[in-house]
Amino acid sequence: MKVVAFSGSPRKGKTTDRVIGEILKEVDCDKEFIRLAPMNISPCKACLACVEDNICKKKDDMRPLREKIINADAFIIGAPNYFSMLNGITHNFLERLCQFRHQSCDILAGKLVAVVGVGSLQPEIPAAQIKKIITYYQMEHVGTVTAQGAASCFTCGFGEDCDNGAVRMLYGLGRKITKDIIPDLSKQPTKIVEAQNLGKLLMSRLQDKYSGQPAAVGG
Numbered sequence: 001m002k003v004v005a006f007s008g009s010p011r012k013g014k015t016t017d018r019v020i021g022e023i024l025k026e027v028d029c030d031k032e033f034i035r036l037a038p039m040n041i042s043p044c045k046a047c048l049a050c051v052e053d054n055i056c057k058k059k060d061d062m063r064p065l066r067e068k069i070i071n072a073d074a075f076i077i078g079a080p081n082y083f084s085m086l087n088g089i090t091h092n093f094l095e096r097l098c099q100f101r102h103q104s105c106d107i108l109a110g111k112l113v114a115v116v117g118v119g120s121l122q123p124e125i126p127a128a129q130i131k132k133i134i135t136y137y138q139m140e141h142v143g144t145v146t147a148q149g150a151a152s153c154f155t156c157g158f159g160e161d162c163d164n165g166a167v168r169m170l171y172g173l174g175r176k177i178t179k180d181i182i183p184d185l186s187k188q189p190t191k192i193v194e195a196q197n198l199g200k201l202l203m204s205r206l207q208d209k210y211s212g213q214p215a216a217v218g219g
Contacts, residue, residue, distance in 0.1 A: 001029040001208050005076035008090025010037040012067040015112075015149035016078045016118045018185045019195050023076050023114055023145070026199025029206065032068070036089050039065075052106065056099035067096070069178070072114035074142075074206055077134075078150060079126040081119030086129040094133045100138055109138035112209075114202045116195075117144065120151040120166045120183060140204055143198045145212055147191040148183040 005024055009016035012035065032074040039061035048168055056062060069075075079090035086094075100107045113134050117127025123146035131141050151166035153159040159167040160177055167175060176179070185192065 001204070001210060002072045003027050003074045003076065003206070004072040005031070005033045005034070005035055006090075006093065007023070008036050008087055008093065010087075010089060011080075012037070015147055015183070015185050016080055016115050016116060019080045019116045019118065019145060019147050019191070021190050022195035023116070023199040023202065026196050027137065027203050029203070034065070034068075036093050041092045041096060041203075043092045044098050047149075050099040051102045053103045054100055054102050056096060058096075062093070062096045065085055066099075069100075070107060072111065073209070074114070075139075076114045076116065077130050077200070078118065079115030079130060081117065081122055081125050084122060084125040087089035090126070090130070097127070097137055101187050103106060111139050112205055113139050113200050114142050114203060115144040117146040118149040119146075120149060120153075120155045121169065122152070123147060123149070142202050145191065145194045145197075145198050146194070147185055147188055148187075152184045154182045170199055 005020045006021055007017050017035070024033060041062050042058065042060055077090070080087050082088070087142050097108065115127050115130045115206065117123040117130070119125065126196065127144045131144065134141060153165035153167050154164065154177055159165050160175065162168065163173070167177060171181060
């Protein structure tokens with residue numbers, strides 16, 4: 001059994017990566033964590049070059065991911081909320097999975113997916129969009145965990161006085177940025193437990209799949 005986790009956050013080691021890490025702690029099989037941000041993965045151009053053989057012809061970093069995707073039994077896909085939508089890095093990656101769905105191709109059908117959504121506000125938005133997109137590939141949603149992350153406004157240097165930033169949206173104008181108000185996963189113990197439980201559920205579903213036993217009910 002193989003689980004591949006994809007983080008679409010550009011912020012290494014921050015909330016999206018950490019929530020995925022908590023899920024992976026409970027995955028007791030071959031597993032791999034991949035950050036998408038350092039990769040060059042462009043959006044789908046709708047060129048239709050993949051229609052005949054379900055192989056994308058674009059020469060970028062999606063190519064070396066192809067075999068990992070095919071060989072995986074399950075995925076963890078995590079992303080942050082950017083402007084009340086799924087961020088572009090993750091969306092590009094999910095668009096490019098379109099290479100696997102032509103002519104009734106079922107390469108991704110039945111593969112399990114655990115979803116992670118993060119945001120200073122409304123982390124459920126990217127999670128819901130990931131969940132929606134994977135249905136087009138006939139992938140199976142196992143469950144979702146969301147958590148509050150710290151927007152870059154907290155560390156950009158201008159967050160305290162910016163009329164447009166997350167600090168004002170959360171706390172009002174003039175609020176001083178102190179460590180106690182900066183969102184952090186360590187302040188969300190229930191979310192850590194939820195992530196670990198999702199990892200256990202994902203592992204259970206994989207074991208059921210391989211043993212041929214009826215699967216537990218997922219989210």
